Amino acid sequence: MMELENGTAQDFRRSSFCxxxxxxxxxxxxxxxxxxxxxxxxxxxxxxFTEEEWTAFVRGVRAREFD
Incomplete structure (x- = not known):
């Protein structure tokens, strides 16, 4: 598992759309x-996810590739 800097429980955030x-x-x-x-x-x-993987995912969401 990749280690995240300061990846503790309080660092997790929910979307306002939840x-x-x-x-x-x-x-x-x-x-x-x-x-x-x-x-x-x-x-x-x-x-x-690596930074590259996450960036590609966010780009896809913004481009509406998953709708």
Whole structure:
């Protein structure tokens, strides 16, 4: 697993678009990339992406490639 600088639990943030019951993911950013986890299960699995992977994903979201 890639280590994120300051990648502690308080670094995870939810989108303002999440529904009230926690039906979303949380993201933590570090100098080496991003970590993503299920907001309903913060103690569960964490997916870690390099900076390049995360940048490509965000570009795709902004370009509406996943709609």
């Amino acid at each position: 529904n009230p019951d926690g039906g979303c993911v949380e993201v933590a950013r570090g100098t080496r990339g991003a970590a993503v986890r299920d907001a309903k299960n913060p103690a569960g699995a964490v997916l870690v």
